[in-house]
Amino acid sequence: MKWNAKTVKHKGESRIAVFFEKDDELISRIKAIEGSRWSMQMRAWHLPDTDENRIRFQLKRLVDSIPNSEGIAQMTRFKQWMRSKRYSESTITTYSEALKSFLIFYREKSISAVTNEDIIIYNNDFILKNNFSASYQNQIVNALKLFFKTTQDTKIAIEKIHRPKRAKVLPNVLSKQEVKAILEAHVNIKHKVMLSMIYSCGLRCGELLALQPVHIDSVRNIVLLKNAKGKKDRIVPLSPKILEMLRDYYKVCKPKTYLFEGQTAGLPYDARSLQLILKQALQKTGITKPATLHWLRHSYATHLLESGTDLRYIQELLGHNSSKTTEIYTHVSTKSLQQIKSPFDDL
Template identity: 80%
Template sequence: MRWNAQLITHRKEKRIAVYFEKKPELIARIKQLEGSRWSQTLGVWHLPDTFENRIRFKIHTSSPNVPSDEGIAQIDKFKQWMRSRRYSESTITTYSEALKSFLVFYPEKPISEITNEDVIRYNNEYVLEKKFSTSFQNQIVNGIKLFFATVRDTKIEIDKIHRPKREKVLPNVLSKEEVKLILNAHTNIKHKTMLSLIYSCGLRCGELLALRPMHIDSKRNIVLLKNAKGKKDRIAPLSPKILEMLREYYKVCQPTTYLFEGQIKGQPYDARSLQLVLKQALQKTGITKPATLHWLRHSFATHLLESGTDLRYIQELLGHNSSKTTEIYTHVSTKSLQQIRSPFDDL
């Protein structure tokens, strides 16, 4: 990270001050975070003091908001358990901080005496009180469940801890015309190739940035995705147009370790910088939708479905475990809807 953060009180409000080198790309990133503001008086950018932001900027809550000695020991044990199972560092941080906040909520209670009712009370009096998002609440509950599933001598009944009901949010999709405008917005070959590869293969941002030159199999026309989400390998088809673009890009940029590298050779391109590349493309095309890189993946799946591709193949291409995850794209496909005649037209 190229920034430091600390807790401050600004205008009688608890905030997190973020200090970093005043570069345009870093300012653009901080602006994207909800609730970010610039203080002319302090000469610093600052954000709401939330649990999510504390995790994001690695701010550890100081005394007296600390767990008991038993709690601290159990958090360390939990971290070791997750590392031995090769959980990602971001997941380890999220789950251990979630557990920490839970154990701080019950500082005097022995862990062996904690019950399901305590989890419910924590959810109602802490998580809901702080107005965390449903997805973030799910992460917290996942962390607590995982901890108690790996610790003995507890009264917690793991299967009876319920996650919050997920909001049924439809994926955001761009039209083919909008995608074409976005992909053609940049003259920079690297920027254009990265965005095009995400859409043409339905990649997640992390999957794109983890690619190495050896993962492009030009003879079989496939892209090999190593250790994708869920630590699963999968393959994606490589279109002739993309292969041609990749060859041109390779001649110009000559990457060494990763297929797409940043300013430092051998280091992967920065994820936030890639989001900024998309934002610039949106500005150039005049598209006002708040599109993210994941919108390109959603658009890939929806456009495949509309062109008649079987849902099972789309599931494989996206790397979904369950067909139910892929079925959500049937709700945003307009192919069937366009064939429905509105009764209004007959009036």
């Protein structure tokens, strides 16, 4: 698979452009990367200039790009093991690339001889030295833990592989007024309904685009989400207002297989096009916040919390495994904060 990558300036932004002869496998991999775009002008795919993407396309490597023969064999076995466990292809690709980076670094060393100290050295001499992000380092940890868990002859103590300290980043939330303006910005009924569904049901982008008409239960007023994140099904309540919108939409668009289809009947709507719909809504409303589709999901959870919904129910609605993940919304809810009077007001 031959390709060439280089950094470029595109509309004033630093991007990584990838040039190659048409290859469906590579196109699929690039489209799975967040922020990837096709440029007619450059005749190339381009994506955000991040540390992780530089690693992916070998723009910033410490060592050669091919592990030793033992490493290649182990990587092949690891991929086969993940597929047999039915990991998603995007996870398999992410973990394989992360593991490849580690095996390249220790290409002169037998895998059975690698120790926990070697992982610490790798973190310092490769991750930190090249200023790679904590999220990329965490990907490496996930891959190594799983890889060494499936490796019989190893000196690695898996429980001692440490993770980078997490930054306490709060979720981005829009006000109800901002959400209302965004959802009313589009005249196109499909665009309006897609954005409204994400907010009203707290959906991830992929969950929305995987919906089929049969997943809408108008009798019980619920939406069935099949094979959501973590390969788990769940149900979420369906707003009566959304149900009416869906009925109007169905009469106009008459989807065949998926609830929301693109120009080709029977195929799901494109995720990048949906992001563009949100971007256009922001421009129409004059909202300058760099909102993404996931902001609508964050806003749904926060507004539920502010209206008095129990955190346990919100956890179920969002499909979170751990309550700790859901608890982060308590830090952005302003209901209690607004009741606190500043001592400045008494001066």
